Amino acid sequence: MAARGGPARQRLRRAWAEFRSMRTALVLLCTLAGASVLGSLFPQRPVSPDRVDGWLAAHPGIGPVLDRLGVFDVFGSAWFSAIYVALLAAVIACLVPRGRALARLLAAPPPRGGGRLDRYRSAVAFQAPGTPERAAATARRVLAGRRFRVAAHGPGELAAEKGYLRELGSILFHASFLLLLVGLALGKGTGFRGQMSVVEGDEAADARINYDVFTAGRFFGGGLPPFTLRLDDFTSTFRAAGQPAGFGSQLTVTGADGRVQRQRVTVNRPLTVDGVRVFQSDYGYAPWVTVTAPSGEVLSDGPVELLRNPDNEISTGAMRLPSLRPQLGLELTFFTGLRTPAQPGGGFQLVNRPQLDNPVLVAWPWQGDLRASRAASVFTLDVSRLRRAGPRPLVLRPGQTAGLPGGGTIALRSVRQYTVLTLARDRGVPVVGAAAGLILLGLLPSLYVRRRRVWVRAEPAPGGTRVELAGLALQGRLAFTAEFERLAGEVRAALGAPLSPARAPAAGGGAGEPGPAGGDGPGGRERDAGLLEAARAPSSGTTLAGDEPARAPGRPADPGGD
């Protein structure tokens, strides 16, 4: 290439060409896979923050370094975004010239065949009655019937091509990833996601304060739609063996416009209100506990949410009563279906069944300094400055009351359940869904549509017309041999030409000389030819160099193909 502009500009051009080459895309794809491997091997903060903390505690040396590098949030890290943005940029940079080439291809008629059609690997020639014009018109009809795009190049000469959808599909497939990214960014940027727990009979407004966990996108305006949720009833059902069969929340939702919806939200059936989707995530137990001071004053009266362990269905929690002197803390353990079968040794075995059929609340009182000013989990007591009060815990069944150390009482009025709902708004979902559909829509033709070119030349010959047919497969040559033979047979039949073996030797020379008639089973030959073809063609290939005679004019450099 002649130097255009300075050497710096040339270097730039070369770098640009390299950037949009398939090699770059491949390297970036492999990098993307490698980075994802990293993200799956290390615990990730957005997925399991406690495991990240554990890892950091176990590796005080290397941990913080890896943390700074973003190893614990690979998929949110700048360098991970850099990889996929670079990949997408390289793909787009490659798509633009491909799109232009496709447009040019579609604008121009299919290019003329080479000087000698018999030089193509798939070629055939035969005698047919009638004039060349009639032969060309008939061949055109056959080709059009097989959805070829046909152009005439002079009288008796045709060029046909099909399979444009392959490149179109490929461009659609790749471009759709840009749309996918837009949808992703839109959803993440303007959306939010949070968890809220609501006790049966309670109502919660969609306000930040009511969320246990809340994450919002960078461009989230902060305006939560002002709807309210009420948990009318929570049901969980279990099979005989104790496995959960299903659970769901009967919700009454009042939208911002006052519209009321009543729906049972279950694991695979969310509810939508004011653009926010409400999903069933988890559940737990909230015993209604009333604590009365020695003076008779009610210190606490309401459901206490406990943390449920899904493995044994035992829930734990805590109550703090800092107004008592000394301060009183209650360590709570809740059993859904407590059984204590006697053991042969004389002791008791503790069995907890998941069904709520024999609920028991065990409260262990602690006295001392609750350290209430310090931030701590609501489900555990900080016992560093507490001592156990009393020799044994208080055991309560619904309706029972027990005396507290130092006076006062504790009563278990009833057991309620609470539901954990995930609320999320993602405006990108329709965009992402559309992108996914387009990806699939583009992928199929880009893999399965095959480009073919066929040329027809009809010339006057003694006693009628000499028809030459040649074909070129840009993909799937294996199948093309048989396909071409069928096409040639159809053209021949339409022209009323006498039947004789269709195939001309590819080595050139005797093309057009009808071979010995009959004798070979076409099936067997096709099969052989297919296999031979496989041995010859190194791949379904994209470049034709060295494989096909270089005489096919106007042959486009294959734009990326397979």
Place this chain on the structure above:
Amino acid sequence: MSAHALADLSDQLVVLAAAAYLLAALLLGAELASRAPWLGRAGVAVAVTGLAANAGAALTRALAVGRVPWGNMYEFSVTASAVIVAGFLAWVARRRDVSALGAFFVLPAVAVLGIGRLVLYARPGPLMPALQSGWLRVHVLAAIVGSSVLLLASIFSVLYLVADRLERRGAAPRPPLIAGGARTADPAGVQAAIAGYATAEAGEDAEAPDVGEVAAAPRRRLPAAATLDELAYRTAAFGFPIWTFAIMAGAIWAQAAWGRYWGWDPKETWSFITWVVYAAYLHARATAGWRGRGAAWIAVAGLGAWVFNFYVVNTVLVGLHSYSGL
């Protein structure tokens, strides 16, 4: 029949299928070593029997639990091994002469089924709430078929690498028997090639000391490297859209069940990695300098991602998919 009896029958059919596959692999491996065609026919017949038992196992399991049999990793394994063997048998139906390669397909199926039975076995039971969705059918079936077909593609790539190495090691480009061997397409060329093959066969001891005996024996039974490469590509091109769809269906389901379509859960991450690796393979096959061996090695990496995704992710890494039987 009662659900109990059906479940027991299913378990027994799995053992029968695994035994039949193992026997088929032995017979087909013996065919590769000895070239006796009856071994191939017997091996294929036994493999068909195994497939029937395997399909029966999946069916009786489905009847026993009253739902599609894709609720845990064990059930996944049972269907996946059937898809792998069915894929191989479909290939044999089109080209009888490739049965000698059967061990390369039936053995992975035995491994999938065996690991499923011995390590991942789950007692027949109802689905946990998160799995009670119509998407189970769509997502898991697509995942089974897509991943099994991609596994087949990777096996073709491994065979391609072997054939390619043997072809390059053999000094003279002697025509491989199965592929017809001719370098030209005309009947005369085929005749010449067959004649040449016979000559080479006769004069083997005298004129081809450079080809190791061990290498020479299976080489003639392997299809041409180019054929295997083409088969690998076409199989991957068939499996890739199915895998793509499986991931998309999973995302739709995740959106309905968990409120987000993608969350980089380990299973999602490794499905994505597997997808990226096979996408790289399909691209590499159209890239100068990567076509051929480079691309095939990427397909081998895809096999590694497959194994990791199915076995390591579910058993070692903690994620939302870990309920699937373990």
